[in-house]
Amino acid sequence: MNPLIKKHALNFGIIAAVISILYSLMAYLVDNTLFVNKWLATIMMIVGFVLYIMAPMRVKRDQGGYITFRDALAAFVVTFIIAGITGVIWNLLLFNVIDPDLQSTVQEMTIEKSVQMMERFGAPEDAIDQSIAQMEETNNYSLGNQVKGFFMMLMFMIIVGLLVAAVVKKNPPLVDEYSSGDSE
Secondary structure, eight states: OOHHHHHHHHHHHHHHHHHHHHHHHHHHHTOGGGGGOHHHHHHHHHHHHHHHHHHHHHHHHHTTSOBOHHHHHHHHHHHHHHHHHHHHHHHHHIIIIIOTHHHHHHHHHHHHHHHHHHHHTTOOHHHHHHHHHHHHHOOTTSHHHHHHHHHHHHHHHHHHHHHHHHHHOBOOOOOOGGGGSOOO
């Protein structure tokens, strides 16, 4: 792998991970409702995307304005993988080791927000009850569900990365040996 990809993917992946960890730490220490705040979650997702896009852009800049599709995709995806794995490890620690009771607190808030949204959209009562029962049975913070969530997000990010790579790529110009003035 290109050493510039390693460098920038690691840097931006760590930055994205630290920002995410700091956000969840703030939610944990200051106000648990921040875990289920859709606006802040959207902002965090946008910040992550910006950092994932910055990695191939920096590689491109450091290579004189050129980057292949493959390298752009690799820089984007590796940045996400670094941030994502770090996030999974943090979530497992926070919700299973540091404060296992936090799982039920966040789950209750999530159910409450979901019920409010379904009622706003006029969902039938039996559908709401069924949804609540399903959410109560699911442990989103188990190792299996965290890994499953990571891989589902990875598949999505690969698709986004393909689009980003198509936009960011710029191949170096082909050298035409006949236009260099050496013709007879």
